[in-house]
Amino acid sequence: MSIHLEQEVSDFSERRLRLAGAITDYSNWLDKQHGIDAERSLRLTDAATSLRQDKLVVAFVAEFSRGKTELINALFFSDHGQRLLPSDAGRTTMCPTELFFNAGEAPALSLLPIETRRREESLTTLKHMPIEWCRVSLDPTDPRQMQQCLQKLTETRPMPAVEAIELGLWSGEDASERHQLRADGTVEVPAWRYAMVNYPHPLLQAGLIILDTPGLNALGAEPELTLSVIPSAHAVMYLLATDTGVTRSDLEIWQKHVHRHANYHVAVLNKIDMLWDELKSDAEVQAAIERQAEETARVLKLPRSRVFTVSAQKALVATIKHDAALRLRSGIESLEYLLAHQVIPSRRDMLHHAVSREVMGSLEESRSDLDARLKRSSDELVQLTQLSGKNRELIEQTRASLQQEKDSYDATAVHFRITRKMLQGQGEQLMANLSDATLDDICSAGRAVMEGSWTTHGLTHGIRQMSEQMNDRLLQATKMADSMLESLERAYVRFHRDHHLPKMQVPRLDLGAYRHRLKILMQETDAFCRDPANLLLEKNFMIRRFYGGLVEAARKAFSLARTEAERWLRIALDPVMTRIREHKQYLDTRLSSLQRILENMGTLHNRMAQIKQEVSDMRHDKVALSRIAAQLVA
Known part of the structure; x- marks a missing residue:
């Protein structure tokens, strides 16, 4: 593992934690201002927690004997001075293996028995059922003990x-x-269906998750991997071997499970040392490797720049023996560069975009609100300064004018409350389209279509019906949100025009990403049903397993859409109600102040002193908010 790669992952981790800390600071800032409401507090807490728990997932996919596990050893675990994961000839990982770090649990290897495939529960569900797993303790200070324990992956x-x-x-x-x-x-x-390795490696501690997925059979036997786990990975390294080229099974894995689904994927042509020939010049050897790479790119329909050539075994040896020349020749540094300068920055940008959507909009509203409050207080101070030394009649005229303004404002607020009540009803209907009950009904109906047949035809019809109904619900929710947005914007314009409240804008609810996810799942279903291997006979078990994995992935997409809609409803309705309350409180405070001045002219200067202190406090708050904003965009 290069120092540069470790530094990039560490920087990425520190960036996440800084962002999470800035969000927490913003929540505290809001609480100090006027008592943060529960909805907004929960939203900010969720955003900070998600950042702290975010993981960078890199999946390694290949047919058996392509050197995938050796590459993982070379990239991430070469500092042990030996192979950590089993990758000797004939001794390789036989089940999907997930490497991560959880500080809340002791280092251990957890193994899920193969017999659990008879169960209905998904892998995601079984991960939360510790009793189903066989657990082997690991000693990170003893590489040999770890190596022996991890041999169980080959059983x-x-x-x-x-x-x-x-x-x-x-x-x-x-x-x-x-x-x-x-x-x-x-x-x-x-012997095992799935393995999880909790291990305190610096990269894993920084939030990296490595997924090792062995072989076409293992992928085909676990639809959840191909429907959910691999598509959600932030990068997929697809390995081929130089001595075999792109075989039929290699191409099948690529077409079925990688190139359509992964966020970012590259092909890695491994074992290039098999082309190293002492009877040929370096130029001739490099030309032979380049021909293999170009042919691989042609067959996989990839740009040549997305095909990497390496020797994982030589890279591991070179790192352990500190042989810089051999390490350079192995090609491993190009993959490290890819991870450090493309995969990690891409994930960092995604996180920044998510923070911007969730937090920066709210923070800009806070900045705008604070500016408005500063202006109101400054205007009031100027007005009171002008009233100083004036007679009661002039002050009474000022109070009467302000009362008229408040009456007009109250009328607008009452009208908006009627609008808001209507919008809340529409919001409830919107959420009903995305509720658990609705999803359960859709899934039950889809399953009912398949019950009694469990053929590929029945599967296709049932899943297509399920997908279309889910997509229809997402479309209905989007249309309702667009209608609500039009009503909100009219109300916002009135407040701005008639009462000079800051302009308020709510983004459109966009569920397109989740509709796209359902579309991809539908394509997966069609591909599964067109596969000749699945058309030979009624494979009841595999069809049920595929259906279960598909429903799990669809539920996740539907649930995320529901969360997005809930968030949208909060940011659509909450900010304007907060501003209405604050402006009403401001008008009430000014009226009350003028009334006290009328009753006792001596209170005028006391009120002026109070406003000066409030203005000073708000300026300090503005500086603090700017500091938080700078941390969020740094």
Whole structure:
């Protein structure tokens, strides 16, 4: 692991924590101002918590024996002086493996038995059921103990072929797998369905998650990986081997599980040291490697710049032996550069955009409100200065004029409350389109279409119906939000025109990303159903497993859309109500002050002194807010 890569991940982690701290400071600032409301407090707390818990997910995907685990060792764990993850010949990870760090738990290897594939629960659900996992403690200070424990990732077990077929782990129809059938009717299958490694490595502590996904069979057997886990990864490294080129199974994994779904994906042509020939010049060797890279780019339909050539094994050896020349020749530094200068900055920009959407809009409103309050107080101070030494009649005229202004304002506020009550009703209807009950009804209806058949035709029809109904609900919610926005904007314009409140703008509710996600899931369904391997017979187990993974992914998309709609409703209705209350309180305070002055002219100078202090306090608050804003954009 290069120092530069470690520094970039560390900087990324520090940036996240600074942003989270700035959001907490802003929440405290608001609380000091006028007592932050519960909704806004919850929103800011959620934003800060999400930042602190955010992870950068890099998935490594490949068919077996492409050197994927060795590459993970070379990129991230070479400082151990030996292989951490098992990657010797014939001894490689047999199940999807997730490497992360959770400070709240002791370092450990957690293994999910393969038999849990018979269960209905998703992997996401099972992760929250510790009793289902076999746990092995890890000692980070003893690399050999860790290496021995992690050998469990390579374990297999015999299983009757009938059961293996039912669980989608073996297919007698696949000529490449028939030889695995033993005389006793068993086949060898992975002992574990999924593995999680909680380990205090600096990169993992900084928020990196590494996902190792082995082989076409493992991906096909766990639709949740291809429908949710891999698409949500921030980068996918797809490995091929120089000695095999792009095989049929390589291309199948690429087409089915990678190129359409990953946020950012590259191809890594591994084992280039097999082309190193001492009887050829360096130029000839490099030309041979370049031809392989260009052919890989052509077959995968990728730009050449997205195909990397490396020797993971030589990179690991070079790092352990401190051989700078060998490390440079291995090509590993180009991948480290990619992670440090493209993947990490891309995620950093996404986080900044999310913070801007969630916090900066609110902060700009706070800045605008503070400016308005400063102007009002300054204007009042000027007015009171002009009234100093005047007679009671002139002060009474000022109070009467202010009373008229307040009466007009109250009438506008009453009208808006009627509008707001109407909008709240529409908001409830909007949220009903995205409720858990609505989603349950849609999923139940989709499942009912498939019940009794469980054929690929039934699956297609049921999932298409489910997807169309979900998409329709998202469209209805968007249309209702657009209608609400028109009413809000008319009310905002009236407050600005008639009472000089700062202009208020609410962004349009955009659920397009979640509709796009449902569209992708529909495409996945069509691809699954067109796959000849799934058309041969009614694969009840695999279809149920695919359906379960699809519903899980659809629920997540629907839930995120609901959260987005809830957030939009809050930012659409809350700010104007806050401003209405504040402006009303301001008018009431001024009227009360003038009344006291009329009753006792001696209070005029006391009020002027009070306003001067308020103006001074607000200027200090403005400086503090500017400092918080600078932290959010730094």
